[in-house]
Amino acid sequence: MRVLGREWRHPVACASGALAAHLPGLESAVTRGASAVFTKTITEEPRDGHPGPAFLTFDDEGYALNAMGLPNPGLEGMRRELRAFRERYDVPLYASIAAEDPEGFERLARGLRGEVDGLEVNVSCPHAGRGMGAELGTDPELVGEIVEAVVGAFDGPVSVKLTPNVDRRTLLEVAAAAVDAGADALTAVNTLGPCLRIDLRTASPLLGAGVGGLSGPALKPVALRVVADLALELGDEVEILGVGGVRSGEDVLEFLMAGARAVQVATAARDRSFSEIAREAERALRDLGYGDFEEVIGAALPEYEERLRRLGWVG
Numbered sequence: 004m005r006v007l008g009r010e011w012r013h014p015v016a017c018a019s020g021a022l023a024a025h026l027p028g029l030e031s032a033v034t035r036g037a038s039a040v041f042t043k044t045i046t047e048e049p050r051d052g053h054p055g056p057a058f059l060t061f062d063d064e065g066y067a068l069n070a071m072g073l074p075n076p077g078l079e080g081m082r083r084e085l086r087a088f089r090e091r092y093d094v095p096l097y098a099s100i101a102a103e104d105p106e107g108f109e110r111l112a113r114g115l116r117g118e119v120d121g122l123e124v125n126v127s128c129p130h131a132g133r134g135m136g137a138e139l140g141t142d143p144e145l146v147g148e149i150v151e152a153v154v155g156a157f158d159g160p161v162s163v164k165l166t167p168n169v170d171r172r173t174l175l176e177v178a179a180a181a182v183d184a185g186a187d188a189l190t191a192v193n194t195l196g197p198c199l200r201i202d203l204r205t206a207s208p209l210l211g212a213g214v215g216g217l218s219g220p221a222l223k224p225v226a227l228r229v230v231a232d233l234a235l236e237l238g239d240e241v242e243i244l245g246v247g248g249v250r251s252g253e254d255v256l257e258f259l260m261a262g263a264r265a266v267q268v269a270t271a272a273r274d275r276s277f278s279e280i281a282r283e284a285e286r287a288l289r290d291l292g293y294g295d296f297e298e299v300i301g302a303a304l305p306e307y308e309e310r311l312r313r314l315g316w317v318g
């Protein structure tokens with residue numbers, strides 16, 4: 004299937020941040036069967052990230068929290084890792100980028116020309132700190148400026164990764180601004196939050212950064228709704244990549260029915276391989292009587308739209 008300008012073997016990709024920022028992490032995404040790899044978010048300068056604990060799982064409650072703080076080797080360091088990766092693998096490779104302003108995004112996009120097959124613009128991390136991530140991605144005008152700068156400086160497809168931490172109207176305004184500025188795709192969603200958990204013995208936040216973003220199964224219904232809203236509004240103009248709580252083949256089909264062309268997996272990549280999830284999705288697809296993945300994309304949208312009409316949310 005064709006996604007973001009390349010042929011993907013199946014619709015299950017490795018999400019940004021799911022594995023390490025360095026070559027071994029990128030390689031393990033491939034050996035575990037990801038059809039495409041999205042790098043850890045790259046910033047111009049290297050970042051150490053937030054103090055630990057930075058990733059906590061609450062499996063019984065169906066979610067994980069993280070506040071990694073975008074640790075990465077910076078643009079120069081990451082270019083070396085990407086080149087080493089590309090010498091060994093011909094797997095679709097996309098770089099996630101984050102900066103504080105359109106100029107910073109533009110420099111990153113220019114620096115990654117020819118190094119990757121496409122870019123994912125991270126304007127949605129809920130714990131990156133002041134002036135970054137979701138703070139930018141809730142302002143439609145600023146998102147438009149960032150996307151215009153990136154599209155003008157890069158030579159391949161650009162996806163914009165959106166935050167779910169907004170009301171429906173703002174979500175659609177931000178997404179429309181990204182599309183009007185030339186985005187080829189939307190990735191939905193980044194983690195939900197910021198979230199807080201407290202250690203009862205120390206009366207302190209559990210996460211080193213204090214707050215973090217929620218991922219895993221509990222995020223799935225939010226992510227599905229965002230994907231479906233984007234698909235209804237903008238699905239004819241851009242590709243949509245679904246991410247949030249995917250851990251089984253059925254989850255993949257649910258995202259495709261909501262209008263996603265492909266999915267990404269982060270949290271579940273700890274204990275499930277991408278190829279295993281893809282195989283499950285193929286089996287579930289056949290069991291439901293569909294011929295191929297293309298057939299199922301957007302299958303739930305007509306009825307979703309009808310129900311929203313009854314709520315008075317669409318005209």
Ligand SMILES: Cc1cc2nc3c(=O)[nH]c(=O)nc-3n(C[C@H](O)[C@H](O)[C@H](O)COP(=O)(O)O)c2cc1C
Binds near residue numbers: 019020222249
């Ligand atoms: C440990 C961890 C690190 C992450 N790092 C990034 C990142 O660097 N950039 C980004 O855009 N998203 C990052 N994410 C968000 C994921 O890409 C994804 O949007 C989110 O976790 C929801 O998917 P999931 O439920 O499959 O984990 C990270 C998620 C986790 C769990």
